[in-house]
Amino acid sequence: MMEKDAKIYIAGHSGLVGSAILRALQRQGYHRFVLRTHMELDLRDPRETLAFFEAEQPDYVFMAAATVGGVVANDTHPAKFFYDNITMGVNVIDAAHRSGVKKLLYMGSSCIYPRDAAQPMTEDALLRGRAEPTNEAYAMAKISCLKMCEYYAREYGCDFISCMPCNAYGPGDDFDPATSHVVAALMRRFHEAKEQGLPEVVIWGSGTPIREFIFIDDIADAAVFLMQNYAGHETVNVGTGTEYSIRKLAEIIRRVVGYEGKIVNDLSKPDGSPRKLLDSGKIFRMGWRPKVSFEDGMKKTYQDFLENIGRYLGKEAGSN
Numbered sequence: 001m002m003e004k005d006a007k008i009y010i011a012g013h014s015g016l017v018g019s020a021i022l023r024a025l026q027r028q029g030y031h032r033f034v035l036r037t038h039m040e041l042d043l044r045d046p047r048e049t050l051a052f053f054e055a056e057q058p059d060y061v062f063m064a065a066a067t068v069g070g071v072v073a074n075d076t077h078p079a080k081f082f083y084d085n086i087t088m089g090v091n092v093i094d095a096a097h098r099s100g101v102k103k104l105l106y107m108g109s110s111c112i113y114p115r116d117a118a119q120p121m122t123e124d125a126l127l128r129g130r131a132e133p134t135n136e137a138y139a140m141a142k143i144s145c146l147k148m149c150e151y152y153a154r155e156y157g158c159d160f161i162s163c164m165p166c167n168a169y170g171p172g173d174d175f176d177p178a179t180s181h182v183v184a185a186l187m188r189r190f191h192e193a194k195e196q197g198l199p200e201v202v203i204w205g206s207g208t209p210i211r212e213f214i215f216i217d218d219i220a221d222a223a224v225f226l227m228q229n230y231a232g233h234e235t236v237n238v239g240t241g242t243e244y245s246i247r248k249l250a251e252i253i254r255r256v257v258g259y260e261g262k263i264v265n266d267l268s269k270p271d272g273s274p275r276k277l278l279d280s281g282k283i284f285r286m287g288w289r290p291k292v293s294f295e296d297g298m299k300k301t302y303q304d305f306l307e308n309i310g311r312y313l314g315k316e317a318g319s320n
Contacts, residue, residue, distance in 0.1 A: 001228050002030070002059075002060055002103075002227060004029050004031075005032060006030070006059040006060055007032045007033075007056070007057065007058045007059045007060075008025060008030060008034065008058060008059065008060045008061075008062070009033075009034040009035075009056065009060070009061045009062070010022055010025075010035060010061075010064060011043060011061065011062065011063050011065040011092055012063075012066060013033075013036075014037055015064060015065070015066070015172075016168060016170065016172050016173055016216055017064040017066075017107055017165075017168060017219060017220070017223075018064035019172055020172075020219060021062050021220045021223050021224065022035075023217070023220065024217065024220035024221055024223070025224060028224065038065070043087070043091055043092055044083075044087040044091065046087075046090075046091045046094070049092060050091070050098060050099070053095040053099035054098075054099050057099060057100070058099075058101060059101065059102045060101065060102055060103050060104070061092065061096050061101050061103070061104040061105070062104075062105050062107070062227070063092050063104060063105065063106045063107060064107045065088050065092070066085055066107070066142075067080065067081055067084035067085055067088075067138075068138075068174075069174075069178075069180075069181075070180055070181045070182065071134050071135070071270065071272060072178060073178060074135040074138055075134045078136070078138075081137045081138040081141065082137035082140060083141075084141075085138060085142060085145070086140075086141035086144055089106065089141065089142070089144070089145030089148065090144070090145065092104075093106065093148050093160065094152075096158070096160070101158075102159065103160070104149070104158070104159070104160045104161070105161050105162065106145055106146060106149050106160065106161070106162040107162070107163060107165065107223065108162055108163060108164040108165070108235060109164065109165065110166045110167065110212070110276055111135055111138070111139065111167075112126070112131060112135075112138070112142045112143050112146075112164075113125055113126060113131075114126075114127075114129025114131060115129065115132040115133075115273045116129050117129060119276075120277040120278055120279040121237070121276070121277065121278055122279045123164070123234055123235050123237055123282065126143065126235070132272055132273045134270060134272060145162075146164075146235055150233045154233060161226060161227075161235075162235040162236070163223060163236045163283075164235050164238065165219045165222070165239070166211075166212040166213065166238070166239040166277075167181065167182070167211055167212060167214065167276075168181075168214060168216050168219055169184065169213055169214075169297065169298075169301055170215050170216030170217065170300065171216070171301060171304035172216070172304070173216075173305075175187070175188045175305065175312045175313075182211070182249065183213065183249070183253070183298075184301075186201075186203065186250055186253045187257065187301065187305060189203075190250075190253055190254050190257040190259040191302075191305070193259055193261055194258060194261075198261060199261050200262040200263070201250075201261060201262070201263055201264070202265070202266050203247070203264070203265055203266065204265075204266055204269035204270070205265065205266070205269050205270060205271035206265055206267060207245060207247030207250065207263075207265050208245055208246070208247065208271065208274070209275065209276075210243045210244065210274070210275040210276070210277065211243060211244060211276055212239050212240060212241075212243045212244075212276060212277050212278060213240070213244065213249070213297075214238065214239060214240050214290060215290070215292035215294075215297035218238075218290040218292055219238060221288070221290075221291070222290075223238075225283075225286075225288045229287075236282050236283050237278040237280045237282060238278070238280060239277070239278035239279075239280040239290075240294075241277075241280060241284075242294065243277045247263070247265075250263050251263070252294070252298060253298060253302075256295070256298045256299055256302050
């Protein structure tokens with residue numbers, strides 16, 4: 001159990017996952033946080049990263065910093081996705097070991113499992129097949145860091161663990177069409193179609209691929225739970241056990257947004273993996289379960305989008 005006065009470093013605290021972890025810890029009474037933006041600390045720089053760890057001496061580390069994006073971003077910038085994610089992960093894990101961190105949790109992603117893995121995917125499916133080609137670079141970087149946690153635990157006795165959440169969504173998501181994942185991308189597309197009175201919304205591919213989604217606060221709750229209750233070399237899946245086709249997802253988002261037009265499939269665009277469902281039996285048996293239903297999570301996400309639309313679109317405009 002993490003001590004309430006422990007010093008906690010959340011790498012990527014301003015991102016979707018990291019900010020939710022920060023909120024979850026604050027709700028539980030933790031108050032000593034070490035926080036740095038990527039402008040203040042470049043985790044791709046090994047010297048800068050080690051100097052930070054040696055100066056701050058955090059007790060616990062949540063490694064949630066990552067360069068992420070949807071299919072287009074992954075496929076267009078494989079070198080960046082590989083370099084950023086492998087260097088950040090390697091530098092943080094090694095610096096945590098060198099500075100005597102008590103425990104570290106590395107956040108993986110279900111998209112790094114093999115494209116054709118047996119469903120639902122158990123933790124031992126990792127590396128038993130080729131990754132989905134459109135996000136192979138990201139997958140290779142994340143897998144390397146997951147294995148690094150395992151190797152450091154075995155050789156040095158570090159209490160370094162990892163988890164593998166399914167597709168995240170929620171308040172604070174990335175709604176930029178060039179970099180967003182499917183939930184945020186569709187939510188913005190349906191919203192704009194509603195505002196502009198468009199007769200139809202186009203979704204990529206056949207709509208038949210099946211995915212599992214989890215509200216971001218549930219991921220954060222699971223991360224804190226694992227940090228407090230789990231020690232082991234194996235990664236731990238974090239999912240809901242419920243899956244939806246992309247077509248069904250689009251219909252749910254259309255209903256939440258209040259759009260009344262048609263949904264049209266663009267069959268020239270890729271589907272990606274045909275099905276991705278995690279076997280989350282390990283964490284369920286430990287006593288953790290997700291709390292937020294899919295429909296409620298979608299409503300909260302859209303409400304956040306409406307309340308902060310200027311900030312989301314302003315951030316996008318400011319990056320151009």
